[in-house]
Amino acid sequence: MNITLKQxxxxxxxxLTKSSELGLKMNIAVVDAGANxxxxxxxxxxxxxxxxxxxxxxxxxxxxxxxxxxxxKLSQPGEALFNIEHSNMGLITFPGGVLIKDSSGExxxxxxxxxxxxxxxxxxxxxxxxxYK
Amino acid sequence: MNITLKQxxxxxxxxLTKSSELGLKMNIAVVDAGANxxxxxxxxxxxxxxxxxxxxxxxxxxxxxxxxxxxxKLSQPGEALFNIEHSNMGLITFPGGVLIKDSSGExxxxxxxxxxxxxxxxxxxxxxxxxYK
Amino acid sequence: MNITLKQxxxxxxxxLTKSSELGLKMNIAVVDAGANxxxxxxxxxxxxxxxxxxxxxxxxxxxxxxxxxxxxKLSQPGEALFNIEHSNMGLITFPGGVLIKDSSGExxxxxxxxxxxxxxxxxxxxxxxxxYK
Amino acid sequence: MNITLKQxxxxxxxxLTKSSELGLKMNIAVVDAGANxxxxxxxxxxxxxxxxxxxxxxxxxxxxxxxxxxxxKLSQPGEALFNIEHSNMGLITFPGGVLIKDSSGExxxxxxxxxxxxxxxxxxxxxxxxxYK
Numbered sequence: 001m002n003i004t005l006k007q008x009x010x011x012x013x014x015x016l017t018k019s020s021e022l023g024l025k026m027n028i029a030v031v032d033a034g035a036n037x038x039x040x041x042x043x044x045x046x047x048x049x050x051x052x053x054x055x056x057x058x059x060x061x062x063x064x065x066x067x068x069x070x071x072x073k074l075s076q077p078g079e080a081l082f083n084i085e086h087s088n089m090g091l092i093t094f095p096g097g098v099l100i101k102d103s104s105g106e107x108x109x110x111x112x113x114x115x116x117x118x119x120x121x122x123x124x125x126x127x128x129x130x131x132y133k
Numbered sequence: 134m135n136i137t138l139k140q141x142x143x144x145x146x147x148x149l150t151k152s153s154e155l156g157l158k159m160n161i162a163v164v165d166a167g168a169n170x171x172x173x174x175x176x177x178x179x180x181x182x183x184x185x186x187x188x189x190x191x192x193x194x195x196x197x198x199x200x201x202x203x204x205x206k207l208s209q210p211g212e213a214l215f216n217i218e219h220s221n222m223g224l225i226t227f228p229g230g231v232l233i234k235d236s237s238g239e240x241x242x243x244x245x246x247x248x249x250x251x252x253x254x255x256x257x258x259x260x261x262x263x264x265y266k
Numbered sequence: 267m268n269i270t271l272k273q274x275x276x277x278x279x280x281x282l283t284k285s286s287e288l289g290l291k292m293n294i295a296v297v298d299a300g301a302n303x304x305x306x307x308x309x310x311x312x313x314x315x316x317x318x319x320x321x322x323x324x325x326x327x328x329x330x331x332x333x334x335x336x337x338x339k340l341s342q343p344g345e346a347l348f349n350i351e352h353s354n355m356g357l358i359t360f361p362g363g364v365l366i367k368d369s370s371g372e373x374x375x376x377x378x379x380x381x382x383x384x385x386x387x388x389x390x391x392x393x394x395x396x397x398y399k
Numbered sequence: 400m401n402i403t404l405k406q407x408x409x410x411x412x413x414x415l416t417k418s419s420e421l422g423l424k425m426n427i428a429v430v431d432a433g434a435n436x437x438x439x440x441x442x443x444x445x446x447x448x449x450x451x452x453x454x455x456x457x458x459x460x461x462x463x464x465x466x467x468x469x470x471x472k473l474s475q476p477g478e479a480l481f482n483i484e485h486s487n488m489g490l491i492t493f494p495g496g497v498l499i500k501d502s503s504g505e506x507x508x509x510x511x512x513x514x515x516x517x518x519x520x521x522x523x524x525x526x527x528x529x530x531y532k
Binding site: 167168192193195196197198210211213214215216217219220221222224 | 446447448449451452455471474475476482484485489490491492493516517
Binding site: 270271275300302303304305306307308309310314317 | 403404408433435436437438439440441442443447450
């Protein structure tokens with residue numbers, strides 16, 4: 001199964017709502033099960049450098065079917081996947097990339113959020129991934 | 134002046150409406166005055182290869198402040214700008230990239246549409262650029 | 267607001283003056299509010315590898331609206347933004363990239379300096395950002 | 400011999416003067432004998448897409464020690480160097496890239512101009528290459 005545009009829009013809408021509540025300016029990207037960009041939104045005055053990071057977070061999460069923050073633990077110096085970020089035209093491995101699953105638990109896409117602290121990025125992404133229906 | 138997210142969303146909404154009327158599956162990208170991605174939407178089952186093309190069309194239009202199809206006339210073999218597409222990490226110079234202007238005529242961004250014939254791509258982009266308010 | 271060429275030239279002139287005082291050979295880049303290159307100058311016999319670094323420092327500062335050195339603290343192993351440098355076609359996150367603001371405090375561009383120690387790079391960039399009028 | 404920063408600045412100054420006389424908004428790049436960027440200037444509101452084109456024109460001219468327009472004749476379909484633009488991370492082979500020579504005729508650098516018609520680009524580049532002392 002693949003995320004629909006309607007679901008992707010809902011996820012972005014949820015992320016926008018959460019970001020506004022928290023007073024944050026976010027870049028938000030959704031990719032589908034094929035790791036291809038489905039929807040993207042940049043809030044007014046959000047960081048320009050976070051366009052690419054939001055997209056890379058969403059892709060990275062789907063590339064390895066895990067949250068970007070989990071991958072980041074493994075890519076530290078001395079760890080098993082050190083510098084995996086060099087693959088796939090660049091990965092982002094700190095928090096803010098979260099999988100989107102359907103009701104059966106199957107991965108149908110992923111969302112990446114960038115524009116604030118990694119904690120805020122992760123919170124907004126998680127909220128959106130849980131409220132896209 | 135720079136396009137706002139609200140205006141970019143309206144442009145994409147207009148493009149979606151027009152595409153649905155015509156029975157088309159489009160990728161739609163909006164960039165701001167700095168040629169940075171502001172919003173993107175891919176309709177269900179739209180061509181995957183058109184993600185990048187839609188984004189490049191929007192950027193190309195803003196890069197040179199002209200419709201992509203106009204630039205394409207000049208980049209043909211023997212014409213003044215042959216192979217200009219090799220610049221800027223890749224341009225797309227066939228129709229479907231259109232400028233977005235404010236009421237005073239100032240360029241505030243651009244829209245790129247890809248997913249059908251270049252005529253349809255151009256029609257949808259033009260409609261959206263005229264109906265984003 | 268966007269930096270003007272006149273302001274960018276003044277910033278580079280200030281950077282050249284400061285560099286000459288310190289006996290340094292610098293590469294100096296200025297980008298506008300859209301992170302697009304506005305002006306660049308390489309002093310005679312300055313490092314060739316610093317052309318790209320100066321440009322990337324200026325872009326990085328504007329991408330995230332902070333000095334490159336601040337971002338670099340966050341991108342160390344174990345820190346929140348480890349390996350963020352893989353985004354945006356390559357970032358530079360050590361000192362030498364500084365924001366340029368107008369009198370109201372709005373960011374209108376950024377300057378990147380590379381060619382000496384990071385302390386000297388930072389000093390020259392800061393001086394220029396404070397003396398571009 | 401290599402172009403000095405002073406000479407590069409003079410070339411850009413000449414290009415700015417000529418562009419202003421003609422009412423044009425240009426991007427102007429100068430590279431040295433090693434094809435490395437020495438100086439760059441973008442006039443206010445000049446095309447964003449011409450940043451990269453001006454730099455590539457200057458590099459292309461020096462890469463092959465000929466004007467870009469000359470190379471462009473050879474890169475047309477059926478000609479000897481068809482699609483040479485794919486090399487060197489992208490070449491630009493239409494007019495506007497001109498060699499800068501010292502008084503003995505030795506090539507010391509090149510200038511690339513982009514922002515108007517190729518005729519205007521070429522005129523400004525030629526003027527600057529002849530008036531950099």
